[in-house]
Amino acid sequence: MTDQKDxxxxxxxALRAExxxxxxxxxxxxxxxxxxxxxxxxxxxxxxxxLLYTAIPLLIIAVVAxxxxxxxxxxxxxxxxxxxxxxx
Numbered sequence: 668m669t670d671q672k673d674x675x676x677x678x679x680x681a682l683r684a685e686x687x688x689x690x691x692x693x694x695x696x697x698x699x700x701x702x703x704x705x706x707x708x709x710x711x712x713x714x715x716x717x718l719l720y721t722a723i724p725l726l727i728i729a730v731v732a733x734x735x736x737x738x739x740x741x742x743x744x745x746x747x748x749x750x751x752x753x754x755x
Contacts, residue, residue, distance in 0.1 A: 674748040682749050689742040696735045703728050 674682060703724040710720020 674745055679752055682745055686742060686745045689738055693735060693738050696731045699731055700728050
């Protein structure tokens with residue numbers, strides 16, 4: 668995730684494709700967070716507090732949420748560039 672793209676250099680169609688890709692990645696992250704929250708709830712209901720059902724999903728959720736923040740920042744930059752060009 669260290670790819671720093673210069674959105675000012677991309678054509679409008681590439682910006683639209685990039686925005687769609689970022690939206691899909693964000694949606695996938697939200698799905699994963701929901702699934703892991705379900706795993707945590709199930710694990711708490713069935714087995715109580717345990718490392719497998721609480722700590723591990725919580726750590727994964729934190730990583731996915733951090734990645735989601737960077738995706739939202741990239742999406743905001745892409746949308747700002749598209750608005751600047753009048754392509755929205």
